[in-house]
Amino acid sequence: xxxxxxxxxxxxxxxxxFRYKEDGFYxxxxxxxxxxxxxxxxxxxxxxxxxxxxxRSLEIxxxxxVPDWGPDISGLNMNDIVTYVxxxxxMKAKWEDVPDDIKNTFDRLGIPEAERTSLAxxxxxxxxxxxxxNVKDEVLKQGVVYTDMESALRDxxxxxxTHFMKLVPPSDHKFAALHGAVWSGGSFxxxxxxxxVEIPLQSYFRLNAPGAGQFEHTLIIxxxxxxxxxxxxxxxxxxxxxxxxxxxxxxxxxxxxxLRYSTIENWSKNMYNLNTKRAICEEGAxxxxxxxxxxxxxxxxxxxxxxxGDNSHMxxxxxxxxxxxxxxxxxxxxxxIGKNTSTVIDTKSISKDGGVSTYxxxxxxxxxxxxxxxxxxxxxxxxDDISRSDTVPAMDIKTDDCDIGHEAKIxxxxxxxxxxxxxRGISESEAKAMIVSGFADPVAKELPLEYAVEMNxxxxxxxxxxxx
Amino acid sequence: xxxxxxxxxxxxxxxxxLKLNSVNIDEEVALNNRGNLNVEDIPAGMxxxxxxxxxxxxxxGMGPALDEMMDERNVETLVVRSRAGAIIEKPLIxxxxxxxxxxxxxxxxxxxxxxxxxxVIMDYSAGRHESGFFGIQTKLYAKAGxxxxxxxxxxxxxxxxxxxxIGAEAEDDGVIDVTQLELGGGRNYVGLEADLRGRKSSxxxxxxxxxxxxxxxxMNYYIRHLGRKSNCELNxxxxxxxxxxxxxxxxxxxxxxxxxxxxxxxxxTLLLSKNVHxxxxxxxxxxxxxxxxxxxxSIGRLSEDxxxxxxxRGISEKAAEVLMTKAKLNSVQRLIxxxxxxxxxxxxxxxxFGER
Numbered sequence: 001x002x003x004x005x006x007x008x009x010x011x012x013x014x015x016x017x018f019r020y021k022e023d024g025f026y027x028x029x030x031x032x033x034x035x036x037x038x039x040x041x042x043x044x045x046x047x048x049x050x051x052x053x054x055x056r057s058l059e060i061x062x063x064x065x066v067p068d069w070g071p072d073i074s075g076l077n078m079n080d081i082v083t084y085v086x087x088x089x090x091m092k093a094k095w096e097d098v099p100d101d102i103k104n105t106f107d108r109l110g111i112p113e114a115e116r117t118s119l120a121x122x123x124x125x126x127x128x129x130x131x132x133x134n135v136k137d138e139v140l141k142q143g144v145v146y147t148d149m150e151s152a153l154r155d156x157x158x159x160x161x162t163h164f165m166k167l168v169p170p171s172d173h174k175f176a177a178l179h180g181a182v183w184s185g186g187s188f189x190x191x192x193x194x195x196x197v198e199i200p201l202q203s204y205f206r207l208n209a210p211g212a213g214q215f216e217h218t219l220i221i222x223x224x225x226x227x228x229x230x231x232x233x234x235x236x237x238x239x240x241x242x243x244x245x246x247x248x249x250x251x252x253x254x255x256x257x258x259l260r261y262s263t264i265e266n267w268s269k270n271m272y273n274l275n276t277k278r279a280i281c282e283e284g285a286x287x288x289x290x291x292x293x294x295x296x297x298x299x300x301x302x303x304x305x306x307x308x309g310d311n312s313h314m315x316x317x318x319x320x321x322x323x324x325x326x327x328x329x330x331x332x333x334x335x336x337i338g339k340n341t342s343t344v345i346d347t348k349s350i351s352k353d354g355g356v357s358t359y360x361x362x363x364x365x366x367x368x369x370x371x372x373x374x375x376x377x378x379x380x381x382x383x384d385d386i387s388r389s390d391t392v393p394a395m396d397i398k399t400d401d402c403d404i405g406h407e408a409k410i411x412x413x414x415x416x417x418x419x420x421x422x423x424r425g426i427s428e429s430e431a432k433a434m435i436v437s438g439f440a441d442p443v444a445k446e447l448p449l450e451y452a453v454e455m456n457x458x459x460x461x462x463x464x465x466x467x468x
Numbered sequence: 469x470x471x472x473x474x475x476x477x478x479x480x481x482x483x484x485x486l487k488l489n490s491v492n493i494d495e496e497v498a499l500n501n502r503g504n505l506n507v508e509d510i511p512a513g514m515x516x517x518x519x520x521x522x523x524x525x526x527x528x529g530m531g532p533a534l535d536e537m538m539d540e541r542n543v544e545t546l547v548v549r550s551r552a553g554a555i556i557e558k559p560l561i562x563x564x565x566x567x568x569x570x571x572x573x574x575x576x577x578x579x580x581x582x583x584x585x586x587x588v589i590m591d592y593s594a595g596r597h598e599s600g601f602f603g604i605q606t607k608l609y610a611k612a613g614x615x616x617x618x619x620x621x622x623x624x625x626x627x628x629x630x631x632x633x634i635g636a637e638a639e640d641d642g643v644i645d646v647t648q649l650e651l652g653g654g655r656n657y658v659g660l661e662a663d664l665r666g667r668k669s670s671x672x673x674x675x676x677x678x679x680x681x682x683x684x685x686x687m688n689y690y691i692r693h694l695g696r697k698s699n700c701e702l703n704x705x706x707x708x709x710x711x712x713x714x715x716x717x718x719x720x721x722x723x724x725x726x727x728x729x730x731x732x733x734x735x736x737t738l739l740l741s742k743n744v745h746x747x748x749x750x751x752x753x754x755x756x757x758x759x760x761x762x763x764x765x766s767i768g769r770l771s772e773d774x775x776x777x778x779x780x781r782g783i784s785e786k787a788a789e790v791l792m793t794k795a796k797l798n799s800v801q802r803l804i805x806x807x808x809x810x811x812x813x814x815x816x817x818x819x820x821f822g823e824r
Contacts, residue, residue: 068482360482367742382757385724389754392482395767397746400739402770410722410754410761463707 015018025127030211031079034058037181039085044150044184047149047157057180059171064174071327071356074250076272081244082212083182085127091148102126107210110233111204119231121146123203125216126354128184139181139197145190146201149217152188159190167250167278167305167306175246175274175300179215184249186216189230193254196227200262205247207236207267213244220261224254224282235295237293240270242297245271251279252288255309260288266293269325274300283309283338290446291318293330302360304333305343318347319443322355322387331361336372336402343374348439350379362394365402374401380441381412469499473533475631476659476688479719480753487659488717488749490531491657491686497601497629499541508561509537513554514586520547523577523607523635529688530633530659548588552581552615559587559619559806566594566602575605580614580642587617588649589806593652593658596758598625605633610642610665617645617714619804623816624652626683634659639664640695647803649815650677650685650706659688664698664729671699676800677706678793678820679714689718693759700772702733705800707793708744719751720761727758735765738796740789790821797802 020352026043028036037058041051066073091096095112106112106124115122121135123146130148139146145156153160170180187203207214224226236243245267253259267273273296279287305314316332334343349357359378380389391408412430413435423430477490510516528534550556566572580586592602602624610616616636624630630653636644644662662671671691679685690698700720708714720731738744750763770785770792778788797817804810 036772069483090676173593187728315671361481362486375787380754382759385757387757390480391752391763392480394482394486394488395748395765396486396748397739397767399750400744400769402739403771404765405765405767406748406750406765408761408763409752413755466639 003457009284025088027082028084030082036148040182054181060170061174061177061181064177066174069299070329073211073272073298076242080211084184085209085212085446086129087131087387089131091130092132098132118188119202120197120199121201123187125185126204127209127332129186129195142195143192144197147188149188167280168248168276174274174410178367179246179248183215183217186218187222191222191228193225194225200229200231202231211241216247219251221252222254222257222259225256227258229260229339234346235263235266236268236271238270243271245273245275249276249277253279253281253285253395255282256284258286262290263328264292265295269297271296272298280306280308281312283311285312287314289316293320293328299328299330304334307336307338310338311340312338313342316345317443317446319440320357322351322357324353327356329358331359333362336369337366339370341372346442347378349380349389351389352383352439356388359391364396364421367398368400369399374404376406378408382412469497475530475563475657476686477531478532478717479690480498484733488747497571499571499611501572502570503566504563506563510627511558511560513551513556513559515549517547519544520577521545523729526607526635526637527661528633528635528659529661534631534633538575541673546576548578550584550586555582561589561590563741564592566600568598570597570600573603576803577607578616579609580611582615583610583613585615589619589809591621591809593623594625594628596625599627601629603631608636608644609645610638611773612639613641615643620648621809621813622652624651630656631689632649634660636662638666638669642666642669642745645672648675649813653685657686661690663692666695668697670693673702674800674803675704676797680709684713686715692721692723693726693731694723696726697728698726700731705736705796707738707740709740710761711743713745715747721753722756722759722761724755726756729759731761733763737767739769781808
C-alpha cells in the first residue's frame with residue numbers, strides 16, 4: 001500500500017524560506033532611541049497625540065524589566081534590531097500593481113489564490129507596512145471597514161484614539177511598551193451593528209528583512225449583534241541573526257456579537273515572537289480563538305479574553321508544535337467578571353527533536369462573577385526523549401459561585417492505544433500516525449478547510465518510518 | 469526574632485501577577501521554645517535520639533531559608549530510626565503542645581532502614597484561639613524497600629503562624645507516605661519536596677484541609693522523579709469557608725532518565741463562601757518521553773445535582789455543605805491508624821462547624 005502515514009517529520013519550511021533583497025527600502029538605524037521613535041512617527045505622519053504616545057511608551061519600555069520567567073530571550077539585543085523597514089511601494093488595491101518581488105512572495109504563500117477562492121478581504125504586510133489591501137464590494141456595502149492602521153488613524157481617528165492600546169496598555173509588559181513606541185502596519189476592522197460577514201477576512205504578515213522587527217497593530221471592533229471571522233497568518237525566511245515580532249492585537253466584541261480569530265503562525269526559527277493579543281467581550285458576546293503555533297525560535301503567546309459582560313463566552317483551541325531549536329511558551333488567559341460567563345480552553349502540544357513546549361495559562365474568576373464556568377484541558381505529546389514539555393496552568397478563584405475544572409496530561413503515545421489499533425489489523429506505524437493525526441484534529445477541525453489543510457501540511461505527517 | 473526570608477518558591481517561575489512564585493515573610497516573632505513535645509511509647513524496633521542532623525542534604529519544599537534559620541539557632545534535631553527489616557505496626561506519636569504566646573522551632577529526621585516500615589504521627593495543637601509561632605522541619609529518608617508513613621495534624625490556635633517544612637528521599641522501592649490534615653493555625657505555610665531517587669520508589673500524599681475565618685493555607689509540593697518507574701500520587705482535598713485563602717502549588721517533575729515514571733496529582737476544592745480566595749497551580753515538568761504525568765483540578769461550590777439530591781432527602785444546603793466537607797476530610801482521616809488522633813481531629817471539626 002502506498003503512502004502509509006507513519007512518521008512525524010519536522011515542519012517543512014521550504015515554502016517559507018525564500019527571500020528578496022531590500023533594494024530601495026527605507027530603514028531606520030538599528031536600536032531603539034528617542035530619535036528613532038520620532039523618526040518613525042514623522043515618516044508615518046502621526047498626529048501629535050500618537051507621537052506623544054510613542055515617546056511615553058518608550059519611557060515605559062526603558063523602565064520595565066524583561067520577564068524573569070519563561071524562555072530565555074538573552075539572544076535578543078534591541079541594539080541590533082531595525083524597528084522600521086518600509087518597502088519601496090505604497091499600499092495597492094490590485095495585486096498587479098504590487099512590485100514583482102513582493103508580489104512573488106505572496107504568490108508563493110498562496111495569498112492571492114486564497115483571496116479569490118475563500119476570503120472577503122485581504123491585507124498583506126511586507127516588513128513594516130501594508131503593501132496590499134482589498135475588500136470585496138459586497139462587504140464594503142454592508143458598512144464594514146477593513147483597512148490598514150495608518151489609513152484608519154487618518155480616516156477614523158476618533159475611533160482609533162478611543163480604542164488604541166486601551167486593552168493592552170504600554171505598561172502591561174516591556175514588549176507592549178516597545179510596541180507602543182515603534183508600532184507600524186497592521187489592520188483595522190470595524191463591523192457595524194447587526195452585520196454578519198459571511199466569509200473571513202485575512203491579514204498576512206511577512207517579515208523579509210534580516211535583523212528587523214515587525215510591530216503591526218491589529219484593532220478589530222465588532223459592534224452589537226455582528227459576526228466576523230478574522231484570519232491572521234505570518235511567516236518569514238530564516239536568517240542567522242535574530243528577528244523580532246512584537247505585534248499587538250486588540251479585539252472589542254460588542255453585545256451579542258461573535259468574533260472568531262484564527263492564527264497560523266509560522267515565523268522562521270530565528271524569530272523571537274513576543275506577541276500580545278487581548279479581547280474584551282460585552283454582554284452575550286462570544287470570542288473564539290483558534291491558534292496554531294509552529295514557527296519561531298522563542299514564543300511568548302497567551303491570547304487573553306476579558307469576559308466583562310454577563311453571559312459572555314470564550315473558547316480557545318490551540319496547537320503548538322515545537323521542533324529542533326524551538327522554545328515555544330504558549331497558552332491562554334481569561335478573566336471572568338460578568339454573570340454566567342463561560343470558558344472552554346482546549347490545547348495540544350507536540351515536542352520533537354529537542355523542541356521545548358510549555359503550556360501556560362491562567363483562569364481568573366473575579367469576586368463579582370456569578371455562576372462562572374471554566375473547563376481547561378491541555379494535552380502534550382512527547383515524540384522523543386530529547387524534547388521537553390511543561391504545563392503551568394493557574395486558577396485564581398475569588399468567589400464560590402463557580403464551577404472550574406482542569407485536566408492535563410503529558411506523555412508519549414500509549415502502548416495500549418497502539419495495541420488496540422493493531423488488534424484491528426492496522427500496522428504499528430500506521431497506528432502511531434493515526435494517533436498523532438487525531439491528536440491535532442480538535443484544532444484542525446475548527447479551521448476553515450483551506451487552513452486546516454495548511455495546518456496539516458505544516459505538521460507534515462510523512463508516510464514512512466517510525467515515530468520517536 | 470526578625471524573619472526576613474523567601475519560602476515556598478516554585479521550581480519554575482510563572483507570571484508575577486499571580487503572586488505564586490514564592491512567599492516573602494518579613495516579620496518579628498518571639499522565640500521562647502516553650503512548646504512542649506511529648507513522645508509517647510516508643511514502639512519496639514524503633515529508636516528516638518536527640519541531635520543527629522544526618523539528613524542535611526535533604527531539601528524541603530519550603531526552601532533553604534528555614535534550614536539556615538534553624539542552623540543559626542542550633543535547633544536540636546530529633547532522630548527517629550527503624551531497625552533494618554523491622555515492620556513496625558504501632559505508630560510513634562509525637563505530640564507538640566503549644567500555648568498562648570509560644571514561639572517554637574523544632575526539627576526531626578526519620579530514617580527507615582532497609583526493608584523496614586514505620587509510622588510516625590505528629591500532632592500539633594494549641595488552644596483554639598491562641599496565638600504564637602510554630603516552625604517545624606521534618607526530613608525523611610526511606611532506604612531500599614523501606615516504607616515511611618507520616619501523619620501530620622495541625623490543630624494549632626487560629627492566630628498561630630505555622631511553618632511546616634518537609635523533605636524526603638527514597639531509594640529503590642522506598643515508599644514515602646505522607647498524610648496531612650490542615651485544620652488549625654492562622655497563617656499556615658507548608659512546603660514539601662520529595663526526591664524519588666530509587667527505581668520504583670514512590671510518594672503517596674494525601675492532604676485534607678478546612679480553612680475558615682481569616683485562615684491562610686499556602687502549600688508548595690514538589691515531587692521529583694529521578695528513578696526509573698518511580699511513582700507519585702498526590703491528592704489534595706478540602707473546603708474553604710468565610711474569608712479563607714488557600715494557595716496550592718503542586719509540581720511533578722519528570723526528570724530525564726526517569727523512564728517509566730508515573731506522576732498523578734488531583735485537587736478538589738469545595739468553596740463555601742463568596743468571600744473565599746482559592747489559587748491552584750498544578751505544574752508538570754517533563755523532560756522524558758517514556759513517562760506519564762497527569763493533573764486534574766475541580767474547584768467550586770456544591771453542584772446543583774448534589775444539592776437537589778440532598779434536598780430531596782430533607783437535607784438543607786448548609787447541612788449538605790457540612791456533610792460534603794466532612795466526607796472530604798474523612799477520606800483523609802481514615803488513613804490515620806490511631807484512634808486518639810482521629811478523635812481529636814473529629815472533635816476539632818465538630819467544634820469548627822459548631823461555630824458556623
